[in-house]
Amino acid sequence: MNKKNNKSRLLYQLKVTLVGSKPPIWRRLIVKDNTGLDQLHSILQVAMGWDNYHLHQYKIGKSYFGIPDHDFDMDIRDERLVYLRDIISTPKDNFVYEYDFGDGWEHKVILEKIFPLDFSNTPVVIKGKKACPPEDCGGIWGYYDFLEAIKNPKHEEHESMIEWVGGAFDPDEFDMNMINKELDNLK
Structure with missing residues (x-):
């Protein structure tokens, strides 16, 4: 090689x-x-x-x-x-x-x-x-936790995750x- x-x-x-x-x-x-x-x-x-x-x-x-x-x-x-x-x-x-x-x-x-x-x-x-998961979201399991948080406005981490990702994230994009x-x- x-x-x-x-x-x-x-x-x-x-x-x-x-x-x-x-x-x-x-x-x-x-x-x-x-x-x-x-x-x-x-x-x-x-x-x-x-x-x-x-x-x-x-x-x-x-x-x-x-x-x-x-x-x-x-x-x-x-x-x-x-x-x-x-x-x-x-x-x-x-x-x-x-x-x-x-x-x-x-x-x-x-x-x-x-x-x-x-x-x-x-x-x-x-x-x-x-879409590609955001950098540093914690691997595939962290990504699914992240998606759960951003989809649910009542989730305790919703606001912080939206802010962390820069305002919006579309997993289907x-x-x-x-x-x-x-x-x-x-x-």
Whole structure:
């Protein structure tokens, strides 16, 4: 797994689902097969709606990929040296992208389809459902507690949660055009 030959040959259609979300919070996107895992992190942050405030890692089989930190005693391989095509190459191949170790947001990433390179404008989100949970809401269970509080004006934390989230939050919102404009800024 290295970055010797970085010429893209294929397009990958990926489905990214926030593990434990019911109904599912997910995105379908098209990326090039030569997307580095470090680049994929930036793409996933935008596609899902995260703000890149926290650490992340990939779990691929029994291996972990991320940014090695010599201050921590973890066996983590350098994501900057690995392409997407090095870890998945057949439809149904999958791995886990974890964001924010405190909240533990796990995303299952599945390779759905492979297309010949057609010089498509990538990365691009082609479909999705639901809004991304707010940063630092306490993981999937904290998110459901947050939703309960903001939906019920009589809930003891309703006012503080509305203020914390900045006045309003629509869990059903998914703005593909806005996400794709932000993805354009990554290019």
